[in-house]
Amino acid sequence: MSAPVSVLPPSSWITRFAHLLPDGGSVLDLACGSGRHARWLAARGLAVTAVDRDAEAIAALTGLPGIEALAADLEGGPWPLAGRRFDGIVVTNYLHRPLWPLLAAALAPRGVLLYETFMAGNERFGKPSRPDFLLQPGELLEVCRQQGLQVVAYEAGEVEAPKAAMVQRLCAVRGDLPRLPGRP
Template sequence: MIRPSPWVEHYSTLLPAGGEVLDLACGNGRHARLLAEMGYRVCAVDRDALALDRLAGVPGITTSYVDLEGDVWPLVGRRFSGIVVTNYLWRARLPDLLALLLPGGVLIYETFMDGNAVYGKPSNPYFLLRPGELRAVAAAAGLLEIAYFEGYASEPKPCQRQAIVARRPI
């Protein structure tokens, strides 16, 4: 299994204890597993049913098969003390996603940005963040920035990345 993102590993300790954490577009669940091992209750969502099946029965993890890119936002009414997103971008739902964060909750988000085509996929600009985009979206949602990264990253493979850790004020 692919190891968790160093960004997520480093900042996961900032997630509030006792709350539920959303692992959005969780894929094979590397971050859901990490967070569950740390004692968090994790809601792992994805549209890949086979990947979610691999998480069935893992203590601390509940899974939900959802279409995050459909006309209806499947997480309406849900609230989380933490949200983790890696290697996924669906701009149309970024405001909806950030609205799920409870007061005092922490967002940990990391994905590819403009310039990544040099290193491979994703290369479609539609799936690449623009410079400063995560920072601007988080600020517009009223989140307070804790950490931010933008530029070349060598792990897990060479790429152009953008990442943010931000907290919703209490």
């Protein structure tokens, strides 16, 4: 019998904006790692495609209800999701800039992009510290502009939890912005 998988809780940024994902919709959890977001989203009735290059991490997700687990090298191999569209895409703690046009193309009309990763200045907290793995100021906003996405929310700066870091967080949609609660 294998040991239970220890999984961190989902990011507060992801849980804050998950209500924008359509009930029963499809979500891509890119570079999913242990699957903390995939598990959380699937438990809420979403059909999740969890992708990571770590075959062991993907194996732990295989067979879980609501999750399609896919091991793929996102940086050295071909794009494993050609022709597929998702109602939502979640990316946390991962940055590979050449994927941005592919992610935008994989976002369905009215689809939601939830992105949260490290930015310049994180070097003082440890890894990641290489510029290739750190967003530049305003970089996520510029990517959305280039890809024709509408920004719902954006934050950039220092966080203390789950560990001290410098991050950028973004929620964007393809197409019209969602209606705000309490507004006609």
